[in-house]
Each structure stands twice: as C-alpha cells, then as structure tokens.
Amino acid sequence: MQYRPTIGLEIHVELKTESKMFCSCPNNPDEKEPNVNICPVCMGHPGTLPVINKKAVEYTIKAALALNCQIPENSHFDRKSYFYPDLPKGYQISQYKEPLSERGFLEVNSKKIRITRIHLEEDTGKLIHTKGADYSLIDFNRAGRPLMELVTEPEITSAQEARKFAEELRLILRYLNISDADMEKGQMRCEVNISLAPKDEKKLGTKVEIKNLNSFRSVEKGIEYEIKRQTEILERGEKVVQETRGWDDAKGKTFSQRTKEEAHDYRYFPEPDLPPLHISGNLEVGFDDSEVINLEKIKAELVELPQAKRKRFLEQFKLPKNDIEILVGNKQLADYFEAVISELRSWIKARNDIPERAVDKLIKLTANYILTELQKLFSQSKSDITKCKITPENFAEFITLIYSGEISSSGAQTVLAAMFATGADPSHIIEEKKLKQVSNKEELQEIVKDIIENNPKPVADYKNGNEKSLQFLIGQVMAKTKGRANPQVAAEILKEKIG
Numbered sequence: 001m002q003y004r005p006t007i008g009l010e011i012h013v014e015l016k017t018e019s020k021m022f023c024s025c026p027n028n029p030d031e032k033e034p035n036v037n038i039c040p041v042c043m044g045h046p047g048t049l050p051v052i053n054k055k056a057v058e059y060t061i062k063a064a065l066a067l068n069c070q071i072p073e074n075s076h077f078d079r080k081s082y083f084y085p086d087l088p089k090g091y092q093i094s095q096y097k098e099p100l101s102e103r104g105f106l107e108v109n110s111k112k113i114r115i116t117r118i119h120l121e122e123d124t125g126k127l128i129h130t131k132g133a134d135y136s137l138i139d140f141n142r143a144g145r146p147l148m149e150l151v152t153e154p155e156i157t158s159a160q161e162a163r164k165f166a167e168e169l170r171l172i173l174r175y176l177n178i179s180d181a182d183m184e185k186g187q188m189r190c191e192v193n194i195s196l197a198p199k200d201e202k203k204l205g206t207k208v209e210i211k212n213l214n215s216f217r218s219v220e221k222g223i224e225y226e227i228k229r230q231t232e233i234l235e236r237g238e239k240v241v242q243e244t245r246g247w248d249d250a251k252g253k254t255f256s257q258r259t260k261e262e263a264h265d266y267r268y269f270p271e272p273d274l275p276p277l278h279i280s281g282n283l284e285v286g287f288d289d290s291e292v293i294n295l296e297k298i299k300a301e302l303v304e305l306p307q308a309k310r311k312r313f314l315e316q317f318k319l320p321k322n323d324i325e326i327l328v329g330n331k332q333l334a335d336y337f338e339a340v341i342s343e344l345r346s347w348i349k350a351r352n353d354i355p356e357r358a359v360d361k362l363i364k365l366t367a368n369y370i371l372t373e374l375q376k377l378f379s380q381s382k383s384d385i386t387k388c389k390i391t392p393e394n395f396a397e398f399i400t401l402i403y404s405g406e407i408s409s410s411g412a413q414t415v416l417a418a419m420f421a422t423g424a425d426p427s428h429i430i431e432e433k434k435l436k437q438v439s440n441k442e443e444l445q446e447i448v449k450d451i452i453e454n455n456p457k458p459v460a461d462y463k464n465g466n467e468k469s470l471q472f473l474i475g476q477v478m479a480k481t482k483g484r485a486n487p488q489v490a491a492e493i494l495k496e497k498i499g
Helices: 054-066 159-176 216-235 295-301 306-317 321-328 331-351 356-381 392-403 409-422 426-433 441-454 456-463 467-480 487-498
Strands: 003-014 078-081 091-094 101-108 111-122 126-129 136-139 146-152 188-198 208-213 243-248 253-259 277-280 284-286 292-294
Touching: 003 159, 003 216, 054 101, 054 111, 054 146, 054 159, 054 295, 091 111, 101 159, 111 159, 159 188, 159 216, 159 306, 188 216, 208 216, 216 243, 216 253, 292 295, 306 321, 306 331, 321 331, 321 356, 331 356, 331 392, 356 392, 356 409, 392 409, 392 426, 409 426, 441 456, 441 467, 441 487, 456 467, 456 487, 467 487
Parallel strands: 208 243
Antiparallel strands: 003 146, 003 188, 078 091, 101 111, 111 146, 126 136, 188 208, 243 253, 277 284, 284 292
C-alpha cells in the first residue's frame, strides 16, 4: 500500500534582543561561563514580577508581518505548567489562546505553506550531560531568553519541502535582523510532527513528534527515517503509537522518549503577573499608559525580503538563477553587489560611450568576480563580506579596468588579492606592481616578430591548420611580456604576420 506523509513544523527561534524576555539580564548566546546571566526573576524566585520585553514583542510582530500573518486585536501571555529540571519556575510563560499573530503563510517552491500561529515565550535552561557521569549539570543562562515559536499547518508533504521551509525562514529572520538563527548554537530549533495514512484516505494518521533536530540536514534525514519507520509498522498491520521521539544524528535514527502530552496536560491559564496586550484599530498595540507599539512603524521598517529580491535580481540584472540564489542567500553580499553596480552605473553615465549590451556584460563580470575570486579570498582568510576592506567604489573601478583591457585575467587576480589584503585603490596597485596590460600594437610588434622567428615549427603547424599552435605562440608572447600582453591583440598580430 502507498502511504501519504503529512508533516507540520514547530520552529523555535531565539530573538536578538539585548535583554531577556521578562527581566534585565543580558541575552548573550555566546556566554561561556555558566549561570552568570541570571537573576531572581528569570530563576523564578518567590515574590519576583516579570516585565514584558517590548523589543521582543516588536520583533515577533515584524516576523509575523513578513510572513503574511494576521495581527489580532487582543493578545495575552499564559502559564504553561510542566516540570523539567531546566525550567526554574516549574512553569513556562508562553502564549496559547491569544497569540501575537496567526493565519500566515510562507511560499516555498511556488507552494503556499500556511502558518497557524507565531507566538512569544521564554526559553528554558540547558542541561549538560557529562560523558561517563551519573549526573547532569544545568546552565540557566538561556532560561528566560525571548523565544519566538512558529507553528505550521500540517500540509508539508516531503522531507525536502520541510527543509526548504526551514532554510527560507532562517533567511527571512536574518534579513529582518531579529535573530541570527544559528542552528549550531541552538538559536533556531526544529520539531517535526509527522503522520502517515493510506493515499486514498482523507483522515490523517497517528501523529509522531521528532525533537532534537539541530540542523537542516537532521530535519530532512529525520523525516525520511520516520516515513520509512512508520511505513514498515503499517505494512506489518500494526498501529503507530502517538509519542515524542528524539533524533540520534550519529546513528541516523529516531528513538522513543515519552508519550505525547495533549494541550490540557499543560493546564494553560492566563499569566496573572502580566497585563494583556490590546491592539487598537490595528494600528497600535497597547502596552501600558506610557508606551505603545505602532504597527505602521514596524511595517515601515520591513526590508525587501528574499523572494522579492530574487525576482528583482532576475528582472534587473539578468543573472543565472544559481548566482542569484547565492547572492540573495547572504543579504550583506547582495547589498555589496548592488553597491558595486551602483558605482559602475555612475562610471557608465560619466563615460557616455558604453553600449547597452556592454552594461549586461559588466554586471555579469561583477557577479562572476564576487562569487568566485572574492569568495575564494574569503574562504582562504576565514572571513566574510562584513570584514571586506575593498570598498564598492574600488571594486567597481577594478571591474572597469578589466573591461577596458587595462589588466589581464591573471593580473586581475593579483590586483584583487592586493586589494583584499590592503583595501588599496586598484590603479595604484597596477602601477606599483607594473601590471598594466600591453594592448598597443606597435609595442607588441617586435615581440611577436621575435617569437615567430624563434618558433618555426609551431608557425608551420599553424599554417597547416593546427589551431593549438596559435595558442602556444600566444603563450610565448605572454611569457615574454610576463603576462602583460593583451592575448587578443597578440593573437591578431600573430595571424597578420604568419598570414
């Protein structure tokens, strides 16, 4: 029998605020010393009162707007009661009945995957399991950090689609600058709900949740494994048990953790120590008498998102889709590329003699050098675009020098490496290193004449139709001029003189 997988995602994202969700403790994911960013509030000591982090609410609403969600008129925080060693209060302040947003969608491969809700809560602490020990340690630095949770509708149909959804979401969060969403650091954590049912049945199968998916690869592999596991159970005529399962990345398989709780098991009720949030006229969120959150202001802060940027880059720059995907996948790199193109357009306008077809060539040349040679230098130096010393103006000048034939392709690599190391102007580097390409025919005539006289066999071979011999002769000219000769001009002169 053929089975239909139905998949839903629950994705937790740590927001990039300065302080925690309900107290003034630093929200520092890079803190190495355990239990230093804590206070009586985030540790749940008796008599303490939480205060809502306004910036965390703004960030959650910003994400909701970017993901086409509805912002309801009223919202409030709830207590979610459960015991776990890394939960200092014995309950978690979360949202259940009235989240900050609901009913959105994210488009993946031309398919709109609906988002049920995006709500805000506080994170738990972190358990540290020492290898070989019969105890675990707890680091509460993470406890109380603002945690945004996104829940999709159960309408994802494959492991690849789930992975793509998570990857696109991370990209959007980084574009909005509300989270780094680094899965290795636990700043973005995925849980998968998956069920299988016969293809001809509308009713969904028994839901199984997979936790501990801390990479996009784990999301994809975990779903693939669970589809295989549940298929084998159903084919044996047995029933799938509703449960929570963990993911063992080393073994590449899921394992049972516990029977899944239902919502009523958490005994949700409104958080008595926090005021409800009111949204007035869909314009302002009432916070208290002294401060409000303005939705129109948040909307105005939204940047161009990845999907819109892909479409614009395709229409405006006519680049290959793979190149666009790499550029859009790194907002800073895409911004740098556009800044270089802006400088190039100024140069083109000033020259007033560049044909339209050459503009496309300059754009593609820019993309090629950024995505190959510049990226290679980043890789070698273990840095990225944020550390780049080359200004967009200097990079644009570098491209014009290549286009104008001032430097050869090999010379361009030398110049770019020097620019990368020092941030110097390309013209100064060319002059200092004597890299200016020789394109003057008169200057090359004598060199070519000497090459022809000293290589009679390759000359004869070329006359007999061997095109490779011409390439050999061009190489000799390049060697003689230490790579400074323009190979196209050298080829023209060789053809003229050999006849």
